[in-house]
Amino acid sequence: MSRSAVRGRIATVILLGGILPSLTSLAAHLVLGDAVAVQEPLHEGVELVGSCIALGVAMLLWLRLRHESASSHLVWVMASLVLMGLVDCLHALEGVSITSWQRHGATFAGGLLFGLVWLRPLPAVTRRIGRFLLVVVGLALVLGMWWASDWMPATWDLAGSYRLPVIAANMLGGIGFLTAALFFIRRYLRTQQTEDLVFANHTVLFGVSSLFFGFSHAWAADWWVTHGVRLLAYSVLLVAAYDVVVKLYERTAGDAQELQRCVDGRTVELATANSALRESVERFELANQATFNVIWDWDLKTDALYWNERMHTLFGYRPEEIEPGIESWTNRIHPEDLESVRTGIHEAIDSGRDHWSDHYRFRRKDGTYADVDDRGYIARDANGQPTRMIGAMQDITDRRLAQDALRDSQVLLDETERMGKVGGWEFDMDTQRQTWTKAVYDIHEVDLTYEPTVGSGISFYTRASQPVINHAVQRVLEAGEPFDVELEIITAKGNLRSVHAIGRADPARRKVLGFFQDITERKRAEEEVRTVNAELDQRVKDRTAQLAAANGELEAFSYSVSHDLRAPLRAIDGFGRILSEDYEHRLDAEGQRLIGIISSETRRMGRLIDDLLTFSRMGRQEMAPSRVDMTALARSVFEEQEAQAPGRTLKLELKPLPSTRGDPAMMRIALGNLLSNAIKFTRRRDLAVIEIGTRQEDGQTVYYVKDNGVGFDMTYAHKLFGVFQRLHSPEEFEGTGVGLAMAQRIIHRHGGRIWAEGKVDEGAVFSFSSPGMKEE
Amino acid sequence: MMTSDSNLDIAEILLVEDNPRDAELTVRALKKRHLANHLVWVKDGAEALDYVFGASADAPSAVAHTPKVILLDLKLPKVDGLEVLRRLKGDERTKVIPVVVLTSSREESDLVQSYRLGVNSYIVKPVEFGNFSEAVADLGMYWLLLNQRPGPVSTA
Numbered sequence: 001m002s003r004s005a006v007r008g009r010i011a012t013v014i015l016l017g018g019i020l021p022s023l024t025s026l027a028a029h030l031v032l033g034d035a036v037a038v039q040e041p042l043h044e045g046v047e048l049v050g051s052c053i054a055l056g057v058a059m060l061l062w063l064r065l066r067h068e069s070a071s072s073h074l075v076w077v078m079a080s081l082v083l084m085g086l087v088d089c090l091h092a093l094e095g096v097s098i099t100s101w102q103r104h105g106a107t108f109a110g111g112l113l114f115g116l117v118w119l120r121p122l123p124a125v126t127r128r129i130g131r132f133l134l135v136v137v138g139l140a141l142v143l144g145m146w147w148a149s150d151w152m153p154a155t156w157d158l159a160g161s162y163r164l165p166v167i168a169a170n171m172l173g174g175i176g177f178l179t180a181a182l183f184f185i186r187r188y189l190r191t192q193q194t195e196d197l198v199f200a201n202h203t204v205l206f207g208v209s210s211l212f213f214g215f216s217h218a219w220a221a222d223w224w225v226t227h228g229v230r231l232l233a234y235s236v237l238l239v240a241a242y243d244v245v246v247k248l249y250e251r252t253a254g255d256a257q258e259l260q261r262c263v264d265g266r267t268v269e270l271a272t273a274n275s276a277l278r279e280s281v282e283r284f285e286l287a288n289q290a291t292f293n294v295i296w297d298w299d300l301k302t303d304a305l306y307w308n309e310r311m312h313t314l315f316g317y318r319p320e321e322i323e324p325g326i327e328s329w330t331n332r333i334h335p336e337d338l339e340s341v342r343t344g345i346h347e348a349i350d351s352g353r354d355h356w357s358d359h360y361r362f363r364r365k366d367g368t369y370a371d372v373d374d375r376g377y378i379a380r381d382a383n384g385q386p387t388r389m390i391g392a393m394q395d396i397t398d399r400r401l402a403q404d405a406l407r408d409s410q411v412l413l414d415e416t417e418r419m420g421k422v423g424g425w426e427f428d429m430d431t432q433r434q435t436w437t438k439a440v441y442d443i444h445e446v447d448l449t450y451e452p453t454v455g456s457g458i459s460f461y462t463r464a465s466q467p468v469i470n471h472a473v474q475r476v477l478e479a480g481e482p483f484d485v486e487l488e489i490i491t492a493k494g495n496l497r498s499v500h501a502i503g504r505a506d507p508a509r510r511k512v513l514g515f516f517q518d519i520t521e522r523k524r525a526e527e528e529v530r531t532v533n534a535e536l537d538q539r540v541k542d543r544t545a546q547l548a549a550a551n552g553e554l555e556a557f558s559y560s561v562s563h564d565l566r567a568p569l570r571a572i573d574g575f576g577r578i579l580s581e582d583y584e585h586r587l588d589a590e591g592q593r594l595i596g597i598i599s600s601e602t603r604r605m606g607r608l609i610d611d612l613l614t615f616s617r618m619g620r621q622e623m624a625p626s627r628v629d630m631t632a633l634a635r636s637v638f639e640e641q642e643a644q645a646p647g648r649t650l651k652l653e654l655k656p657l658p659s660t661r662g663d664p665a666m667m668r669i670a671l672g673n674l675l676s677n678a679i680k681f682t683r684r685r686d687l688a689v690i691e692i693g694t695r696q697e698d699g700q701t702v703y704y705v706k707d708n709g710v711g712f713d714m715t716y717a718h719k720l721f722g723v724f725q726r727l728h729s730p731e732e733f734e735g736t737g738v739g740l741a742m743a744q745r746i747i748h749r750h751g752g753r754i755w756a757e758g759k760v761d762e763g764a765v766f767s768f769s770s771p772g773m774k775e776e
Numbered sequence: 777m778m779t780s781d782s783n784l785d786i787a788e789i790l791l792v793e794d795n796p797r798d799a800e801l802t803v804r805a806l807k808k809r810h811l812a813n814h815l816v817w818v819k820d821g822a823e824a825l826d827y828v829f830g831a832s833a834d835a836p837s838a839v840a841h842t843p844k845v846i847l848l849d850l851k852l853p854k855v856d857g858l859e860v861l862r863r864l865k866g867d868e869r870t871k872v873i874p875v876v877v878l879t880s881s882r883e884e885s886d887l888v889q890s891y892r893l894g895v896n897s898y899i900v901k902p903v904e905f906g907n908f909s910e911a912v913a914d915l916g917m918y919w920l921l922l923n924q925r926p927g928p929v930s931t932a
Contacts, residue, residue, distance in 0.1 A: 571797035606903030
C-alpha cells in the first residue's frame, strides 16, 4: 500500500470520524431539538472516539520515545494525550451533567502539558520517572475529579451558559495548545516534517475549539461545533499516528534485519564454537582412550565419582561393577595404604592446594594389587570452596617391577664385577664423557668421586704399556678398530697390576665401550704354571733320559745275559759230558751221577735263562694286533702241549670261543702257558679234564681255563703271577716260575687283567679278559 | 790262529769264535764226524777278515782264502760278527761263501739283522752239549758235503 493511499484513507477516517459526526449531530440538533435520547449517546460516541485516538496515539508515541531520544519534546505531547484520553474516556462514560468538570480539567491540564514542549529536553532518567509520575498524577487527577465532582461548583447556570471558572479553564488550556501550535509551526518550518505539521494542526484546532468552548451552551449547536472541531483535531492526530507506525515499522524492520544479521553472525560463531568444542571433545576422547591412565572425576559436593573405561582395561572392572560414589575408590585401596592416602587427599583439599598426588596399592578385579601413581587437580569455586577433583591414575606395577629388576641386576652386576675383578667402560664421542663401572674404579684404586677422562685413564698405564693403549684407543676412536690387549697399570696407590682391556666402537650409539679386568692374579698363576711346567718338562726330560738309559742298560744286560751267561753253562755242560765220555772207565757210578747232576742243573739254568729272556722280551716287543681265532688257537696250542706230555690221558672240553683282537704270537704264548700249567698240575689225576670257555662278566667276555688238578691255597693267590714265584717245589712240579708271569705280562700289555681261583685238590680256574680284547 | 792242518790254502771251515771253550766244543763235535781236518779258527772279526781278504782287502785282486763255510759268532772283540758278515756279503768276491751264524743270542734283532745282511743260516748254540754237538756236526755235514756252490768269482 502506497503512502498516498494510506493518507487518503486517513483523510476519509477524519471526515467520517470528525466532520460527519459533527455535521450529523448539528443536523440532528436542528431537526430533533434537545432530545436527550439522541444527543447523549452521540456525545458519548464523539468523546470516546477522541479518547481512543488520544490514548492510541499516546501509546504509539510512548513506543517511539523508547527508541528516539531526539524527539524528547513529544514526551509532553504524549503526557497530554494520555491525560486527556483518560479524562475524556471517564467523561464519556459518566455522561454530560452539571457537575462534569472532567472535560474542562482535561482541556486545562492537556493545554498546559502541551505548552511545555517549549521546555528543554529532560535527562533520560528524569523522563522515565516523569512519565511514571505523569500517569500517576493523571490517574489521581481523573479519579480525584470523578470522586470530588459532587463538591465541585456547577459548570453551567440555568440558562445553560458556562460559568466563569469553566470559561477560564478552557481559555487557559486553549492558550496552552496555541503556544504548542506556535512551537510546532516553527519546527515545521525548520524540519518540514509531516509530523510537526500534524501536531501544529492538531494544536491549532484544539486551541481554537477550547477558546470558544466556554462560550457555547450545552446541547446547543455551537457546543456541538466545538466538539466537532475537537474531534477533528483528534482525527488529525491519526496522520501522526500513521507516521509513527510507519516509522516504528521501518525501525522494527531495520531492527529485525539487524537482529537477523546478529543472529546470523552469532549462528556462525556458534557453529564455529560448536565444531571447535566437538573437536576438543573428540580430542579429549582420543586422549582419554590413548592414555594408559585411568581418568576419574570426583564431584566433591555429591561425592559422585566417575571412572573412564580404562578402569576396565587396566584393572578389570566393568562399568556396571563400579559403585557410583567415592566408595568405588576407597574400597579398592589396599587396607594398609588407605589411612595415609585418605589423610593426604584431605589435607590437600583442606589446605587450599590445587593438586594432590600419591602412590599406593589398588586392588584389581582378580584380587591382586597394582602399584599406582595417582594425581588429581582440585577445582574450586569463586569462594575457594572445593567443588570437584579430576585426576589420572597410572598403573606403575610394571615400571616398579622393572625398577626392581634393574636394581637386582645392578646388584648382580656389582657383585659379579667385584668377584671377577672385571668392569666396563664407555666413552661418548659426542659429549666426550668417559663412564666407568664401579669395578673399574676399584681396579684403579680410586674412589667413586674420581672423574675419569680418556687421557687420565691412559696415564695409569706403565711406561711400556702406554704406547700400546694409546695406539689402540686412537685406532678405535678414528677407525672403529676393536682392540684386545693385556697390559700393566700402576694404580692410584702405586700398585702394579696386570689388566685385560677390550674395546670396540658402537657407531650406532656413537660410543666406544669395553671391558676392563684385573688379571694380576691370573698372570701370577700363569707365571707359576709356566715355571711348574718348565720344571716338569725338565723333570720329564731327565726321567726320560734316565729311563732310556735304564732301558739301554737293560737291553745290554739282556744281550749280555743272552750271550755271556749261556756260554759258561754250555762249557760246564759240554766239558762235563766230555769228562763222562772220555773218562768213563775211570769214574765210578757215583762220579757218573755227580756229572749227571751237573749236567741237569746246567740245563735247568739254561731254561731259566731262556725263559727269563723270553719274559723280558715280552715286555719290550712291539705288538702286531690282528684278529685272533681263539677256538682254533686253543685247539692248536692244546695239541702242541699234549704232544709234549706223552703217556698222559688228557681230555679237552673246548667250548666255542668268540674271536678277539690281539697279537697272535703273544696270545699263543699266554694260552700255551696257561694250558701247560693246567696239564702240569693235573699230572696226578688219572683223567685230566681241561675246560676252555668264556662267560660274561660286567659286559665283558671273560676267557677261562679250568682244570681238575691239585689246585692251590687262595692265601697265596697273589704270588701266582710273580716271576720265579712257585707254590710247589721243583721235586713236585718242575718249572721256572716264569710261565704265569709271562701270561700276565701279555694280558696286561693287551690292557686286560688275569686272575686265578682255586682250592687245594679241587682244581684251579684261570680267567682273563680285556677291553682291548674285543669280541669280534 | 789255530789250524788243524798246515795247509791253509785248503781250509774248508773258517771258525770265528772268541770263546776258546766254545771253539773247543765245536771242533770236537766236527772231529767226531771227521770234518775238522781243514778247519781254521780265528778269535776275532779282524783276524777273520784278514784271513779271507789277506792283503787284498782294498785291492781288486783275488781274495786270499775262500773257505767252503764260515762259522761266525756274533759277539766278537774288535770287529763284531755282524760287521764281518756285512763285509763278506758286501763284496762280490766273498759273497758266495756260505756263512753260518753260530751264536748264543736269541735276540730277534740279531736274527733279523743277520738275514738282512745275507746270512745263509742262523743257529742258536744250545746250552746242552748233546744238542750242541749234534747241531754243529749236522751243519758241517750239510755245508761241506751236501751243499753245492759256484766257483770263486773272479773280478778280473
